[in-house]
Amino acid sequence: MAVILEVKDLVTKFYTLDGVVNAVNGVSFTLDEGETLAVVGESGCGKSVSMMSVMGLISSPPGKVESGEALYYTSQGARDLLKLSANEMNEVRGGQIGFVFQDPQTSLNPILKVGEQISESLMKHLGISARDARLRALELLAEVGISDPELRYNAYPFQMSGGMRQRVMIAIAVACTPRIVIADEPTTALDVTIQAQIVNLLKQLRAKMGVATIWITHDLGLVAGLADRVLVMYGGKIMEAAPVDLLYDNPCHPYTVGLLGALPRLDIHEAKRLVSIDGAPPDATIPINHCPFAWRCIHAFEHCWNENPVLTNVEEAHQVACFHVFEKGG
Ligand SMILES: Nc1ncnc2c1ncn2[C@@H]1O[C@H](COP(=O)(O)OP(=O)(O)OP(=O)(O)O)[C@@H](O)[C@H]1O
Ligand SMILES: [Mg+2]
Secondary structure: OOOOEEEEEEEEEEOOEEEEEEEEEEEEEEEEEOOOOEEEEOOOOOOOOOHHOOOOOOOOOOEEEEEEEEEEEEEEEEEEEEHHOOHHHHHHEOOEEEEEEHHHHOOOOOOOOOOHHHHHHHHHHHHOOOEEEEEEEEHHHHOOOOOOOOHHHHHOHOOOHHHHHHHHHHHHHOOOOOOEEEEEEOOOOHHHHHHHHHHHHHHHHHHHHOOEEEEEEEEHHOOOOOEEEOOOOEEEEEEEEEEEHHHHOOOOOHHHHHHHHHHHOOOOHHOOOOOOOOOOOOOOOOOOOOOOOHHHHHOOOHHHHHHOOOOOEEOOOEEEOHHHHHHHHO
């Protein structure tokens, strides 16, 4: 499979009154054509900031993408998304790469009818007429499972339920048949039944359109049926990267093991079901030169406090950033 996106050594910081927040500390990964990549990890580990950096969505100030590359491959060769002008980025975003945000309330325009928001994107990126855009928008509303598209086309976001708004966001994200869709916790604001519907909808669109998807989530349970490959993030770094089956069969990083241990399991008695990892994520304003997980890691030894481990192959296609795994045998 050909690589479509290659992120190398991405570093993003926020310069705030409380200090410099080291949000993303050298993230590297690739995404293949048609692949579904899940990015998991606890709150604040840098999932959203990583993807927003790639998409040119970090507002500066206070944020700054300090270094790195985000190579987007097309038949014409590679373009570094981090070096595009605002106008060039606007063309890529929504056209070739769609983004579904956690909370559609903040990303839909509250004073524009939802149908017009879809039409606008189609006209801007595909250069089609207002009439054709309207027809395509109606089709898209139907495709994302919104009944009575004619009526809904003229609705404002506040007149729709959370699930409906999320469907509209998905319609906008996929409107121009992008090559990549990045979905940032697209279901967290929704109730469980609607969550399942939205997950199925995105799966169907993926199967139909063959888009590569990056799916950001807290929920490792969701990942099993969804992803081809998983990146586990902690403290602004990728701690483990593996195909989904390998990650579940042979989780190596103590943090991944902890996250998997925290998964509710139906086959275990209710009272014992949930365990959580002790401790809290690190304060991102304190620069560190050791493993960010060392404070919470039951296996931490001297080396973990002296150096920050880098991702290293533990088996084919499976990388881990952990001295314990390589020096003490996991
Ligand atoms: N605008 C901002 N100003 C200052 N710090 C920020 C800003 N946005 C994010 N951060 C910080 O960057 C770090 C990474 O945040 P990010 O939003 O990427 O986390 P996340 O993994 O997406 O978490 P969640 O699961 O809660 O969405 C956190 O320490 C966060 O507080
Ligand atoms: Mg986030």
